Structure formats: structure tokens, C-alpha cells
Amino acid sequence: MDPRTPVPKLVLDPSLPPGVARTLRTSPGALHAVRAGAVPPPAGPSPAAVVAVTVSLIAAWVLTGPWGMFTLGAVVTGLVGVRALAADPERRDARRRLRVAAEHSARFILPEDLDEGCRDLLARAQAATGDVLESEVHAAGLLDSIDNAITLPAEVWRLGERLADLTRTRAEHEKIVPRDLPDDVAEIFTPYDDALDRALRSLAARVATLEEYAREVRRADAVYRAHRRLEVLRERTPDYERLLAGTAEDRLAAPHIDGLGGQAREVERVFHRSLDEARRAGDHLISHTPLTAA
Numbered sequence: 001m002d003p004r005t006p007v008p009k010l011v012l013d014p015s016l017p018p019g020v021a022r023t024l025r026t027s028p029g030a031l032h033a034v035r036a037g038a039v040p041p042p043a044g045p046s047p048a049a050v051v052a053v054t055v056s057l058i059a060a061w062v063l064t065g066p067w068g069m070f071t072l073g074a075v076v077t078g079l080v081g082v083r084a085l086a087a088d089p090e091r092r093d094a095r096r097r098l099r100v101a102a103e104h105s106a107r108f109i110l111p112e113d114l115d116e117g118c119r120d121l122l123a124r125a126q127a128a129t130g131d132v133l134e135s136e137v138h139a140a141g142l143l144d145s146i147d148n149a150i151t152l153p154a155e156v157w158r159l160g161e162r163l164a165d166l167t168r169t170r171a172e173h174e175k176i177v178p179r180d181l182p183d184d185v186a187e188i189f190t191p192y193d194d195a196l197d198r199a200l201r202s203l204a205a206r207v208a209t210l211e212e213y214a215r216e217v218r219r220a221d222a223v224y225r226a227h228r229r230l231e232v233l234r235e236r237t238p239d240y241e242r243l244l245a246g247t248a249e250d251r252l253a254a255p256h257i258d259g260l261g262g263q264a265r266e267v268e269r270v271f272h273r274s275l276d277e278a279r280r281a282g283d284h285l286i287s288h289t290p291l292t293a294a
Contacts, residue, residue, distance in 0.1 A: 115167045127214075227271040
């Protein structure tokens, strides 16, 4: 694999409670185990243990009366408590994580849930989203037309759901449709092939929209950095004016001095123009046809 190729990462439903999301994000082994078909053990005692304890209590009632049953019940309760305290905490935590992963198996998407083409699209979308959310203009609150911290994770989740659905459908399609078909018979399957291709193109266009937004944000970031440095230089303009005035005649120095202010104003204009372009790209992203209707 080309090291420059983005690698897809886990995608979580952004509407998950924070505690559940944190558990899933820190439990890759449990997530993969659930996808492989692992079933978490029951949280309580096994049915066989319940039956055994019930039979023992009934026998104690018959043989020794209520006090004997009460004594046996207290002993059993104490043994269960001691066993719970003595249980391996790491095993308990592993079982808990597996249960959480199993209960929310429909609310996370692993790279292995996608075929190669869909993994590439997801990785590109995540890379573009990361560029926006890690940008300086986003951190400074300058992209105020949309709430990127909410909109972009939701966009990636919807995209991931559609990619997983497309992956499953394509896998089933390949199993159903024979590979070697006569030409006249192959035409019958063409509408189904076209439906898969259209779905893929629609998702690819959505990713391209995200990438265009990220490109505009990166450009705004570069201009923002230049703008901030120019602000520092602007405060020191008198020092440069003094140097120019001291090393050249006034009539030669004046154009250069005026040029300092002109350069500052030009960077200011470029900066605001770049921000406007990034905002328009973001507005186009959220006004795009929803994925559910693609």
C-alpha cells in the first residue's frame, strides 16, 4: 500500500452517549470479536446454577425447616459475593466491553465492514474531515456558517452507513449473478449493475464535495497564518520606515514605505476572500442532496 494513501478508521454514530462512545473507541478487540460472531456471556448466574440453588433451598426446607433454608441461603449468598470479589477485574472489564459492543453493533463501522473501494472513499472522507476540524480557522471560530464539529462527524457516519450497505449489497450481488453469462442473458442483469454503479458514483461525489471543502479550508489556513504574521509586522512598520528613510532619499523611500501598507491591505483582502470561499464550500456541503435520498 502506498504510505500516502489514507487509512480508514473506526466510525461511530455521533448520537451515541459519550460513555458508550468512549468504551467502543477504546475496545478494538471487542468490536472485532463481535463482528466475528462472538456472543458475550450472560451478566448474571447461569440457568443451571439458578436451578441448583433452587433445588437445594427446597431440599433444605423439607429436611430442616425454614431456619435451615435461611441458613443455606445465607451461605450461598456469601459464597456468591466472595466469588464476585475474587473474580479477575480484567476479565470482568473484557466481558463488559464485549457486552457494550454487542449491544451497539449497529452503531459502529469497522474498516473490515467495507470492501476495498468503499474503504478508500471512507478514508478520503475522514481525511478531509480531519483537515477541517484540525484547521486553525476552525479553532479560531472563523468558519461560522456551519457547526463543523457536529455536521462533519454526522456526515461521515451517514456516509459510512451507506458504504457498508453498498458493500453488503455488492457482495450479495456477486454471489447471485453468475460470472460467465451469454451476452443476451447478461443484458438482463444490466439494470442491477447500473444501480450499484450509480450508488457508488453518488457516494464518490459526496466525498469529493467534502474534499473540496477541505481544500478551501487549507487555503484559508495558509492565508490566515500569513495574515497573523503580517499583523506582527504591521506593528513594526515604523521600524522599517525608519530604515528606509535612513538609507535612501525621501523621494525614493516614499514609494517603498507606501508599499508596506499596500501589501498588508492586499493580504487582508485575500484572507477575507479565502474565508468567504471556504464558507461557501461548507454551505454547499450541507445543502447537498441528503445521503438518504442519494
